[in-house]
Amino acid sequence: MELTRKELYDLVWSEPMTTLCKRFGITDNGLRKHCKSMNIPTPPIGYWAKLQNGKTVDKIQLPDDYTGKKNNVYLQEVERSEDEATKIVVDLAPPVNKQKELEQELLSKKIDCFVVPEVLYAKEALIIDTKEKFRLSKEKSFDNNYLKKSPYKCVIEETLDVFVSEKLIDRALSIFSTVIKALRYREHNIKVNKEGTYALVNGEEFRINITERKRQDRNSSNQYDNKNNVFSGELRFNISYTSYGGWRRETSNIRTYQDTEHTRLEDKIVSIIAFMEIKADEIKKERIEAEQRRIQQEEDDRKRRKLEEIRRAELKELEENRKAELAEFQSLFKMADRLYKANIIRDYILKYEDYLKENNIEDENALKKIAWAKEKADWLDPFISKEDKYLDHYDKDEISKPERSKPETSWGNQIRQEVSGNRYNFWEKPWWMKRR
Structure with a gap:
């Protein structure tokens, strides 16, 4: 404009x-x-x-x-395009924290199942068996002051993974009992076998255990000696799980909830349950995506292998065609070379006959030689390929090659070659016929 x-x-x-x-x-x-x-x-x-x-x-x-x-x-x-003309709306709202939302939802429904009792009331079989197993292990030690007698009898072989001191065993089992109760309230379950204790949340397995942090013994003479560490009184709830993120294989992860200076592990039951539920959904989604990637990778590998097989087959066919073409050409060239050499012999015979006529040489032996030479030319000619009693034993291409000159090795060999060179040969020295 x-x-x-x-x-x-x-x-x-x-x-x-x-x-x-x-x-x-x-x-x-x-x-x-x-x-x-x-x-x-x-x-x-x-x-x-x-x-x-x-x-x-x-x-x-x-x-x-x-x-x-x-x-x-x-x-x-x-x-201006429609996209450019459209105003861009910026969402200034903070991102949603799924963990906090689920925790609030859990607390709004039923709080009692997430509260850890101050005193352990062992009603769960797993809690009873774990406590009994801990007592029996203590009876085998030298200083046993814990539960000399117990009314409980062990019903199952496997127990919960609890690795704490004698002082905190009841507290650890109370926390575990509350976690089990909360899991079942949320329609989840718990599994115990030789490998460990597992929480089954939405079809996903989380290995769980309670441990007590150890610290260095202040009374130890060697501050770098970690073999004599003592229990610190701080409990840890460990959650181990497998993730499928990225293109890598399965990776193991651990999430730990523990006692701090201002909080206790008992106050984090809701966070533990919420974390496992959210992580279970994420793991399931990651597994599906990983499975889709695996299927896609296998399909890509199958296509690649198929292309490689096609390429190898094409290369093999090309190589076979090359060899066949080379063999065909070599056969053609060999026959052409035989014909060429046979015609050379015939030309030489004609020249020899003309030479005899020009010099009025009439020799019966010469005529026999010429007739013999014509037969040999017919024997070499691929279109005639006349049989020969003596030469059929040899390869036509090998014997038709010119002889290589032998090096002179000594003075005696040189004299012998000169003497042999002076001998008469019908085909090499036709002018001798004129002398005779």
């Missing part, structure tokens, strides 16, 4: 500069440079705000004393 000086002046005083910049795809500084180069005044700061509020504003008139060379400006309107 070509605008005159007056048209550009009317334009910048009819719309804000920011609107014009978006309309023509130009920066505010670039539009102001065009106006400045043609001595066009622009609205001052606050002009459009005052105009919008109904206040009186002064419009600067276009100067008539402009003497510059630039009288026109070219501006191109740009088309």
Whole structure:
């Protein structure tokens, strides 16, 4: 679009500069440079705000004393897509914390099952058996002051994973009993076998145990000796699980809830249950995604192997065709070479016959030799391939090759070669016939 000086002046005083910049795809500084180069005044700061509020504003008139060379400006309107025209809405709300939401939901329904009792009331078979097993292990030690007699009898072989001191066994079992009760309230379950204790949450397994942190014995003479560490009185609830994130294989993870300076493990039962439920959903989703990746990877590998097999088959076929082509060409060249050599023999025989006629040499032995040579040419010719009683024993290509010159090894061999070279040969020295 070509605008005159007056048209550009009317334009910048009819719309804000920011609107014009978006309309023509130009920066505010670039539009102001065009106006400045043609001595066009622009609205001052606050002009459009005052105009919008109904206040009186002064419009600067276009100067008539402009003497510059630039009288026109070219501006191109740009088309805005629907996406660009749509306003971008920014959500300033904080991200949702699933852990906190689920904890609030659990606390709003039934709080009693998440409260750890101050005194252990062993009604759960697993709790009873774990306590009995702990007592029996203590009876075998030298200093046993814990439960000399117990009314409970062990019903099952496997017990809960609890690794604490004698002082905290009741507290640890109370926490475990509450966790089991909370899991069953949420329609989950618990499993105990030789490998360990597992919480079954939404079809996923979490290995759980309670341990007591150990610290260095302050009375120890060697501060670096960790073999004689003592129990610190701080309990830990450990949750081990397997994740399937990324392209890697299964990875093991551990989440620990523990006593701190201001909190106790008993106050974190809701957090433990909420964590396992949320993590179970995440693990299930990760497993499905991992399975989809595995299937896709196997499909890609199958396609790749198929392409490799096709490529190997093509290369094998190409190599076989090459060998067949080479063998065919070698056979062609061998037969052509035989024909070429047979024709050389025939040409030589004709020359020999012409030589005998020109010199009026009539020798019966010579005629026999020439007839013999014609038979040998027919024997070598691939189109005739006449049988030969003596030469059929040899390879036609090998015996038709020219002999290699043997190196002179000694003075005696040189003399013998010279003597043998002077012997008469019908085919090598036809001029001897003329002498005779």
